[in-house]
Amino acid sequence: MDENNAALNKITEDLTFHIRITRGFKIWMGFLLIGLSICLYAYTLQLRFGLGVAGIRDYVSWGMYLSNFVFFVATSLIGMLISGVLGLIGIKWITPVARIAEIIAVAFAAIAGLVIIMDMGRPDRLEYVFIYGRFQSPILWDVTVVTTYFVLSALLLFLTLISDIAWVHKKTDHLPGWVKKTYQVLSLNWTDTPEKNHIIRRCVRILLILIIPCALAIHTVTSWLFAMSFRAGWDSTLFGPYFVTGAFVSGGSAVIIAMYFFQKNYKLHNYITNQHFNNMGKLLVMVMLVYLYFNINEFLVPAYKLKTAEAINLHDLFGGRFALMFWAVQIGGLILPIILMLFQKMRTPLPMLIISLAIFIGSWFKRYIIVIPAQEHPYLPIQYVPYNFKVYTPTLTEIAITLSSFFMALIIITLLSKFFPVVPIRETAVERGLVEEKN
Amino acid sequence: MEEHPKNEQNQTNQHNQENSEPENSKQASRRKFLRNIGLIGAGIAAGAAALFSGDIFEKSKTKGGKKSVLLTQDNKLVEVDSLELKALEKSPEQQMQLRGREGIPGRRWIWVIDLSRCRNARQCIAACQAAHHLRPDQFHINTLQMQENPHTPAFHMPKPCQHCDNPPCVAVCPVDATFKRPDGPVLIDNERCIGCRFCIAACPYSARMLNWSKPKFEEQDKDLPYNIELNIPQRIGTITKCLMSSDRLREGKLPYCVSACPNGVYYFGDENEDTVTNGTTKESVRLSTLLSENGAYQLLPELGTKPRVYYLPPKNRLFPFEPSKDAEPKKI
Numbered sequence: 211m212d213e214n215n216a217a218l219n220k221i222t223e224d225l226t227f228h229i230r231i232t233r234g235f236k237i238w239m240g241f242l243l244i245g246l247s248i249c250l251y252a253y254t255l256q257l258r259f260g261l262g263v264a265g266i267r268d269y270v271s272w273g274m275y276l277s278n279f280v281f282f283v284a285t286s287l288i289g290m291l292i293s294g295v296l297g298l299i300g301i302k303w304i305t306p307v308a309r310i311a312e313i314i315a316v317a318f319a320a321i322a323g324l325v326i327i328m329d330m331g332r333p334d335r336l337e338y339v340f341i342y343g344r345f346q347s348p349i350l351w352d353v354t355v356v357t358t359y360f361v362l363s364a365l366l367l368f369l370t371l372i373s374d375i376a377w378v379h380k381k382t383d384h385l386p387g388w389v390k391k392t393y394q395v396l397s398l399n400w401t402d403t404p405e406k407n408h409i410i411r412r413c414v415r416i417l418l419i420l421i422i423p424c425a426l427a428i429h430t431v432t433s434w435l436f437a438m439s440f441r442a443g444w445d446s447t448l449f450g451p452y453f454v455t456g457a458f459v460s461g462g463s464a465v466i467i468a469m470y471f472f473q474k475n476y477k478l479h480n481y482i483t484n485q486h487f488n489n490m491g492k493l494l495v496m497v498m499l500v501y502l503y504f505n506i507n508e509f510l511v512p513a514y515k516l517k518t519a520e521a522i523n524l525h526d527l528f529g530g531r532f533a534l535m536f537w538a539v540q541i542g543g544l545i546l547p548i549i550l551m552l553f554q555k556m557r558t559p560l561p562m563l564i565i566s567l568a569i570f571i572g573s574w575f576k577r578y579i580i581v582i583p584a585q586e587h588p589y590l591p592i593q594y595v596p597y598n599f600k601v602y603t604p605t606l607t608e609i610a611i612t613l614s615s616f617f618m619a620l621i622i623i624t625l626l627s628k629f630f631p632v633v634p635i636r637e638t639a640v641e642r643g644l645v646e647e648k649n
Numbered sequence: 650m651e652e653h654p655k656n657e658q659n660q661t662n663q664h665n666q667e668n669s670e671p672e673n674s675k676q677a678s679r680r681k682f683l684r685n686i687g688l689i690g691a692g693i694a695a696g697a698a699a700l701f702s703g704d705i706f707e708k709s710k711t712k713g714g715k716k717s718v719l720l721t722q723d724n725k726l727v728e729v730d731s732l733e734l735k736a737l738e739k740s741p742e743q744q745m746q747l748r749g750r751e752g753i754p755g756r757r758w759i760w761v762i763d764l765s766r767c768r769n770a771r772q773c774i775a776a777c778q779a780a781h782h783l784r785p786d787q788f789h790i791n792t793l794q795m796q797e798n799p800h801t802p803a804f805h806m807p808k809p810c811q812h813c814d815n816p817p818c819v820a821v822c823p824v825d826a827t828f829k830r831p832d833g834p835v836l837i838d839n840e841r842c843i844g845c846r847f848c849i850a851a852c853p854y855s856a857r858m859l860n861w862s863k864p865k866f867e868e869q870d871k872d873l874p875y876n877i878e879l880n881i882p883q884r885i886g887t888i889t890k891c892l893m894s895s896d897r898l899r900e901g902k903l904p905y906c907v908s909a910c911p912n913g914v915y916y917f918g919d920e921n922e923d924t925v926t927n928g929t930t931k932e933s934v935r936l937s938t939l940l941s942e943n944g945a946y947q948l949l950p951e952l953g954t955k956p957r958v959y960y961l962p963p964k965n966r967l968f969p970f971e972p973s974k975d976a977e978p979k980k981i
Contacts, residue, residue, distance in 0.1 A: 260885045261844065262861030268787075271849040271859065331844015331859055331886030335824075338843050342824040349823035349847060438821065440853040440952055588855045589949055590808060593793050593976040595786050600978040 218644045225631045225638070226381045228476035235628060242621050249614030252607045253328065261331050263607045269592050270585040270602035275329035276435075277577035278612050281460065282322035282619070283356065283432045284453065284573070288461025289315025289363050290425030291497075294418050303489050305641060306481045306633040310468050312367040313632075314461065317622035319360040319428075325615045326352075348434045355427040362424055366417045367626075369410055373636040376400040389629075402645075429454045436580070442512075442519035443584030452504040458497040459544075460573030463566035466490050468623065470563040472632050481633045484558055491557030494569070498548050505540065522587045531601075532583050535575055543572015742874040746838070749877030749895070752830035757920035758893055759833070761939060762807050763961040766914045767792065768968035769805040776909030781889070782866040782881055787858050789891035790906050794976045803970050804963040807914060809906070810835060810856040810891035811948060811956035818848035818857060827888065833920075833957050834893035838877055842887035849888070853952055857890045903928050912967065 256263045266273040292311035296304050327333050343350050376397035379390060400406060433453035436444035446452070466487065473482040512520040513528075527536045547565045550556045556565065582602055592600045604612075639645040715731040739747065769792050777789050789809065796803040816835050819827055826841035827848055837857075849857045863885050864870070870882035878895035894904030902908070907915040907928030918925030918936060926933045939945070943961040950956075 260862040261859065267861065268849065268858040269855060271846040329845070331846065332842065335841075335843045338824045338841060342826075342841065344823060344825050347821050347823040347847065349821070349845060353823075435847070436850075439851045440817065441850070585850070589853050590855050591793055591795070591976075592855070592978060594788070594791055594973075595978055597978045597980045599786070 214644055217642070218639055221639055221642070221644070222377055222381055222635055224478070224480065225633050225635045226378050228627075228632070229378060229382055229629060230384060234475070235624075239621070239624065242617050242624065246614055246617040246621065249610045249617060252610035253614065255607055256328075256611060257333070263605065264611070265598065265602055265604045265608055267599040267602070268595070269588060269599055270582055272329070272581055272585065273602055274578065274604045274608055274612050275325065277581040278574075278615060279322055279325040279329065280432055280453070280577045280581065281574050282318045282325055282615065283428055284457035284577070285461045285464050286315045286318035286322060286359070286363070287425050287429055287454065287457035288465055289366070290421050291458050291461065292465070293366065294422045294425065298415075298418050298422075302641070303486060305637050306478070307465060307469065307486055307490065309367070309370065309632060309634055310472065310627075311461070311465050312363060312370070313623055313626045314464050314468060315363040316360070316367050317619045317626070318461075318464075319356060319363055320622060321615050321619045322356060323360065324618065328611055328615075348431060348438055351431045352428070352435065355424060355431055359421070359424045359428045362417055362421045366414065366421065369414050369417065370634060370637075371630055372396075372398055372400050372410060373402070373407070374631050374634055377635050378631060426454060429457050436584075440589075441584045442517070442587065443523040443580075446508060448504060448508055452501075452508055455497060455501040455504055456573065456576065459494070459501050460570060460576075462490065462494045462497060463569035463573065466494070466562050466566040467570060468627075470559055470566075472627060473559065476627075476632060478633060481638065487559050487562045488554070488557045491551045491562055494566075495548055495551045498544060498551075498569075502544060502548065505544065519587065519589060523584055526583050526587065527579065531586075532579060536579055539572045539575045539579060543569055543576065745874065745876055745878070746840075748899075749836065750828060750830070750838075752832035752834075752895075753899060754832075755921065756832040756898075758812075758898060758957065759918055759920040759925065759936060760809070760812070760893070760958045761916035761925055761936070761945065761961065762958060763914050763916065763943075764804050764806060764963035765961065765966045766912045766968075767805045767807055767963075768912060768971070769794075769973055770911055772909045772911055773807060773906035773915070776905045777891075780894070780905040781879065781892075782864065782870060782883055783889070784865050787860075787889065789889070794972060802963065803972065804966075805970070806960070807906075808854065808856070808948075809958065810893075811854050811954065811958045812891075812893055814955035814957060815953060817851040817853070817952075817954060821847045821851045823847065827890075830895075832898075834895050834898075835890070836877060836892055836895060837880060837888050837890050839880060839884045839887035839889070840875055840877075842884075844886040844888070846888070853949055853954065854956075857888055859888055860885050 252263075264273060264275070266275075289311045292304055293308045297308060327336060330336065339350070339353060343353075345351075375393050376399075379393040379397055382390060382393065430450035430453065433449035437446055437449035439445070469482050469486065469490065472478055509524070509527075513524050516524070526532055547569050550561070550565055555561070586600070586602065636645065716728050717731050717734060719727055719729055721727055771792060773790055774788060774792065777783070778785065778787065781789060783789065790807060792805045792807045794803060795806045812833055812835050814829075816827075816829055819829050819835060822828075823845060824841055824843055826839075826843070827835060827837045829835050844859060846859060849859065860883055864883035867882070867885070873882050875882065876896060878892060878899060880889055880892055883889055894902075894906070897904055903917050903926065904915075907917045910928050913927050913929035915928040916925035916934065916936075916939065917928060918933070920936065923936045924933050925936045925939065939961070940959055943964075945959040945961050947956045947959060
């Protein structure tokens with residue numbers, strides 16, 4: 211019994227070890243906040259002078275902002291794959307990874323909502339979407355499902371945290387009183403009774419079931435923003451599943467990057483092990499193979515027929531203005547990582563970090579490649595306008611505003627992971643047989 | 650009024666007869682008392698109401714009684730008692746919004762563009778940009794240099810909004826800012842537009858543009874009431890597009906671009922009347938004859954957008970084709 215208690219104490223100590231304000235945390239947060247303020251200054255310029263401070267014009271009217279929005283929605287989908295799908299079919303190894311995936315889902319879904327406001331010509335009229343909203347427009351569908359997904363993900367994260375927060379409350383005497391008080395409020399006075407655990411388990415289960423169709427909906431609807439139009443390059447019935455599988459690729463790589471830094475900085479080597487990197491590598495290879503299959507469909511079918519408008523778009527991708535970016539993304543961000551991750555040696559932490567960074571960056575540019583080139587080739591010629599109307603080049607202000615979304619997401623992820631256990635304490639204890647889970 | 654209490658009295662009498670105990674009769678007399686009070690109250694109320702309505706009637710005899718003859722928005726003369734006249738609750742701006750969304754009853758505006766007559770004079774564009782206070786790079790209408798393939802002749806093609814009967818831009822608008830009017834044109838309400846630009850992405854004719862920065866005449870126009878049929882004042886961050894000059898149509902005039910053309914390119918009219926008028930010669934012709942005799946066609950009909958603009962092919966041209974050096978966007 212004493213042995214048991216000692217082990218339990220060790221786990222709690224280990225998993226709450228990082229909940230303290232360190233110098234490294236202050237420097238990192240300082241960097242994020244300074245970066246964010248610079249980028250938000252760029253946004254004030256856009257508020258003052260209009261969307262024209264960005265490189266978008268009447269032909270390419272959806273630029274980096276929108277491709278970034280698609281990327282954020284995509285990355286948030288990983289919460290559904292890991293907690294929802296793998297959790298419901300009872301895969302055990304995901305325990306220390308699931309909360310990381312949920313944190314990423316919450317952060318990216320929340321920021322996706324802000325990113326789309328940055329893309330509005332009149333952000334001051336945001337409430338019109340709710341006052342005058344027309345349900346015929348896919349934008350309304352997107353607003354509905356992204357909000358729902360964010361709420362579900364946040365609830366899921368919170369419900370699975372309740373028991374851990376109660377434990378943290380007991381273990382963090384080094385923190386100021388008001389922080390402890392906050393933990394107490396957040397723990398909702400949880401005590402380890404079978405009824406309370408039963409209620410939480412049931413709620414979590416319902417959320418896990420709800421989150422799967424909702425996550426599928428958010429990215430399918432996001433893809434429909436494009437697929438519902440006539441443009442060559444967007445006019446595809448494949449866009450829904452193409453976007454959803456692509457989402458697992460970018461989200462999976464984001465989780466691996468986060469796992470690496472949490473393992474190193476929060477000293478979680480005994481909980482996030484090499485085996486987890488190995489498993490995540492295999493999972494990523496699987497979703498990337500599916501994504502590769504959709505890519506082949508998406509490009510080979512129109513490339514075989516070469517309908518006039520499709521041909522112009524494809525020529526630009528395969529050998530024209532976007533060729534470098536296109537092949538870098540397809541080879542460096544998709545094919546090469548798949549091949550590398552087939553080797554067990556590559557599925558260890560450091561190689562996985564590097565491969566995941568390549569996939570993550572590739573995923574971002576992949577959205578750029580989907581959104582922008584299709585607009586540079588409308589059905590009717592672009593004439594009598596300045597050159598920058600015909601060829602889209604993002605401006606510095608635009609890039610800064612886009613970067614602000616990453617600063618905000620990183621701030622959310624940093625705060626959530628700093629003040630709450632990244633690896634679930636109770637679940638780990640239950641898994642190691644230190645706490646008995648009564649039904 | 651008279652009958653009701655009597656009935657009740659009968660009922661109470663019957664009641665008394667059936668149960669002749671003293672307590673019941675006490676109850677009956679209380680009921681009677683209450684009923685009398687009720688009657689008096691009702692009488693006072695009725696009298697007051699009669700006095701009040703009589704007073705109003707007297708007043709109306711002195712002030713009203715005159716008839717006014719008025720012209721309604723759809724050009725009908727109506728006679729209205731001056732008593733019925735009251736000031737409109739809606740401001741002129743709200744009125745303009747309302748009629749701008751309702752359109753002109755009974756009309757189905759239609760546009761025919763004769764490509765054989767266009768020599769890229771670009772006066773339609775100048776007139777349009779002046780009327781709608783646009784920058785030089787904002788084209789509600791533009792003439793494009795077209796060539797289907799290297800072996801077919803090149804031609805200049807004026808391209809306004811096609812005012813589709815099945816408009817993809819209207820379908821995707823999240824806030825009902827852009828809308829299809831029963832008389833044909835697709836309009837934009839820049840007091841509603843949120844600048845999401847989904848309509849730009851949806852339009853296959855590249856007919857829509859945004860005010861990316863401050864409109865050209867922002868200062869000058871800022872006190873004007875918003876005219877949805879003219880889209881002035883233009884507003885930053887909102888869409889602007891061809892409106893078929895709906896403000897001119899309301900005045901019974903041809904659109905700005907149609908009147909400005911020096912070469913007789915444009916015919917404009919009412920599909921219901923089967924008549925279109927040439928903007929330059931002011932000659933009216935039968936629409937169906939014009940279309941069938943000249944082999945009229947529409948832009949990208951395979952998309953199912955059902956445009957309200959017809960093109961007559963560039964056959965037997967009035968002018969030889971002269972390419973413009975300004976057409977191709979150039980790096981400066």
